Amino acid sequence: MTFALMPQKWSIASCLFPHEENPTLPGPGPHPVLIAGVIPDKKLVLAVYGSGQTDVTLARGALEPYQIQITQRSSYLHLTTRFDFRKAVPIEWCADWFKPIGYNVPIIMGRLDQSQIIQANRAMREWDDRLKLGAVPWGTVPMIATPAQAAQPMIVVKKRRDFTQPGNGEE
Amino acid sequence: MAKEMQMTTLGLMTHGAHAVGERFMNDMQISMVPAASAPLNVKPAPRDLTDVEVQSMWAKHPGVSFSDFL
Numbered sequence: 001m002t003f004a005l006m007p008q009k010w011s012i013a014s015c016l017f018p019h020e021e022n023p024t025l026p027g028p029g030p031h032p033v034l035i036a037g038v039i040p041d042k043k044l045v046l047a048v049y050g051s052g053q054t055d056v057t058l059a060r061g062a063l064e065p066y067q068i069q070i071t072q073r074s075s076y077l078h079l080t081t082r083f084d085f086r087k088a089v090p091i092e093w094c095a096d097w098f099k100p101i102g103y104n105v106p107i108i109m110g111r112l113d114q115s116q117i118i119q120a121n122r123a124m125r126e127w128d129d130r131l132k133l134g135a136v137p138w139g140t141v142p143m144i145a146t147p148a149q150a151a152q153p154m155i156v157v158k159k160r161r162d163f164t165q166p167g168n169g170e171e
Numbered sequence: 172m173a174k175e176m177q178m179t180t181l182g183l184m185t186h187g188a189h190a191v192g193e194r195f196m197n198d199m200q201i202s203m204v205p206a207a208s209a210p211l212n213v214k215p216a217p218r219d220l221t222d223v224e225v226q227s228m229w230a231k232h233p234g235v236s237f238s239d240f241l
Contacts, residue, residue, distance in 0.1 A: 017216050017217070018220065018224055018228065023220075023223070023224035023227045023228055024227055024228060024231045029216070031214065031215060031216040031217075032215065036240060037239070037240020037241065038240070039235070039239060039240065042232075042235070044232065044235060046237070046240035049215075049216045049219075049220060050215035050216060051215055051216070051219055077215075078214050079214060079215060081215045082215075084219070086225075087219055087220045087225055088225075088237065088240075089220065089224075089225055089228040089229065090228065090229065090231075090232045090235050090240075091228070124241065125241070127237070128237055128238055128241060131237055131238075136222070136225075136226075137226070138225065138226045138229040138230070139225075139229050139236055139237040
């Protein structure tokens with residue numbers, strides 16, 4: 001069964017949030033993502049999750065050059081939302097990840113307008129420049145991993161401190 | 172009596188039909204608003220992705236880089 005046609009770059013789609021324990025699997029949601037790029041032959045999209053409500057308040061801080069803020073008035077979003085290219089992630093374009101937010105609502109909810117696309121392109125290139133300068137270790141040089149490593153789920157287990165052992169008490 | 176009943180029924184029918192019709196139209200107006208032009212009740216994600224989450228999602232697609240999407 002084929003899924004919906006791949007979205008255009010700069011579409012806004014509804015996508016599940018990554019699972020907390022294994023981020024390579026879809027978790028709760030869906031929430032709006034900005035589709036910042038598409039690789040059709042790999043069925044991959046570059047998704048930028050909209051930042052949470054508290055993140056979009058001006059009190060949080062000025063907009064970084066690699067972020068854009070979309071007002072709800074000019075888009076299909078419920079709230080003014082900030083998209084941070086630092087947090088852009090590749091996701092398979094499939095029904096497991098992309099779900100409509102409700103009955104009769106399309107998965108692709110809208111698209112940025114021309115002025116927003118100019119801002120988004122600028123922000124995306126800014127983050128690409130920073131990646132090339134080594135801002136973070138991922139998303140730059142293709143990461144070397146065997147298929148077995150890539151398939152390995154990443155489970156973060158928080159180790160609890162054992163207070164029964166000497167030296168593990170509070171400082 | 173029969174005539175009265177007929178008139179009452181007619182009145183109820185016309186009034187009722189009007190009320191139902193009006194309500195139906197209101198409902199229709201709500202449901203007919205195109206999804207793409209209405210502010211949807213879709214809220215931003217509850218939190219930002221952590222660096223660990225971002226890293227593991229990139230690691231799932233070795234050979235794909237940010238520049239590939241430019």
